[in-house]
Amino acid sequence: EVQLVESGGGLVQPGGSLRLSCAASGFTFSSYFMHWVRQAPGKGLVWVSRIHADGSSATYADSVKGRFTISRDSAKNTLYLQMDGLRGDDEAVYYCGRAPRNYYGMDVWGQGTTVTVSS
Amino acid sequence: QSALTQPPSVSGSPGQSVTISCTGTSSDVGSYNRVSWYQQPPGTAPKLMIYEVSNRPSGVPDRFSGSKSGNTASLTISGLQAEDESDYYCSSYTSSSTYVFGTGTKVTVL
Numbered sequence: 001e002v003q004l005v006e007s008g009g010g011l012v013q014p015g016g017s018l019r020l021s022c023a024a025s026g027f028t029f030s031s032y033f034m035h036w037v038r039q040a041p042g043k044g045l046v047w048v049s050r051i052h053a054d055g056s057s058a059t060y061a062d063s064v065k066g067r068f069t070i071s072r073d074s075a076k077n078t079l080y081l082q083m084d085g086l087r088g089d090d091e092a093v094y095y096c097g098r099a100p101r102n103y104y105g106m107d108v109w110g111q112g113t114t115v116t117v118s119s
Numbered sequence: 120q121s122a123l124t125q126p127p128s129v130s131g132s133p134g135q136s137v138t139i140s141c142t143g144t145s146s147d148v149g150s151y152n153r154v155s156w157y158q159q160p161p162g163t164a165p166k167l168m169i170y171e172v173s174n175r176p177s178g179v180p181d182r183f184s185g186s187k188s189g190n191t192a193s194l195t196i197s198g199l200q201a202e203d204e205s206d207y208y209c210s211s212y213t214s215s216s217t218y219v220f221g222t223g224t225k226v227t228v229l
Contacts, residue, residue, distance in 0.1 A: 044122065044221070044222055078178075108166040
């Protein structure tokens with residue numbers, strides 16, 4: 001079964017750091033681009049970051065550039081999001097999504113992990 | 120990057136058709152056939168319904184269709200069913216090599 005499972009969310013103080021993980025199974029992880037998307041409580045989806053299938057390049061939303069770092073470990077079939085300098089407006093459910101090489105769209109999503117930023 | 124503009128809500132009776140618009144700019148929707156649509160029932164993860172403007176992934180009913188004209192993409196649900204009641208989001212690739220989502224539309228089946 002194709003599956004993505006996020007973990008690592010939790011409560012963090014403003015200015016703090018957190019690393020999210022997204023464990024992939026049931027498919028060839030190294031063949032897919034991967035994304036992070038977030039959703040604040042009661043709000044819409046917001047794209048955060050994307051990493052190339054081979055990890056060679058990444059892009060970020062302006063709101064997280066310089067604070068968040070996306071990475072992947074093909075040996076562990078895991079995607080990561082290192083979040084530093086967290087702010088209140090980073091509070092959200094964070095989803096990872098799979099994107100095939102041959103078309104634009106995220107065809108598999110995880111269930112999400114919640115990040116709460118509060119003192 | 121500003122969010123793509125969608126109507127907050129649309130509604131229709133069972134069997135009717137509804138269309139959701141998604142308006143961007145010449146830097147995103149207008150320049151690329153890289154618009155996708157997602158369905159998100161409350162409390163669940165999004166599901167891909169349409170990719171690259173008008174293509175349906177396997178398993179998505181053919182009553183869902185997509186199109187684009189200029190800077191505006193559209194999702195049409197024909198033969199509306201109770202199970203289609205959900206939030207829907209569009210997304211587009213941008214000229215900055217990033218992505219942007221729409222503001223979201225709640226579809227209500229009357």
